[in-house]
Amino acid sequence: MTDVISDDELLARADAVASRAYAPYSNFHVGCAVLARDGRVVEGVNVENAAYPLGVCAERTALARAVAEGYGPGDFVAVAITASPCGGCRQWLHEMEVERVVFRNGGRVVTMTTDELLPESFDFSNLA
């Protein structure tokens, strides 16, 4: 089965939503669009806070929103991000078993699996 929308279209959705970021401190607006297996797209943006460490990345707001709407690990075909995901978000993408991650990095568009983004990662099997 082919995806309902292409990776390019998903990245365009991430680009479009980035303008809604709340980033008054860094002025670095990031958008994320998550494609679920049922064809639904859930978007997120980075949300900063005056207490800097409390800011949340676009990937996490998108995935948290998707989980709140009933999705979970294994439900995600692709995630598109307007910037390279940070280390913490790579852990989140791995936890949610996202098939592929598409993101901009230095003017290039990169597509990687979560294992490529975070090799030898920590997951639930390590908790046994």
Ligand SMILES: [Zn+2]
């Ligand atoms: Zn992040």
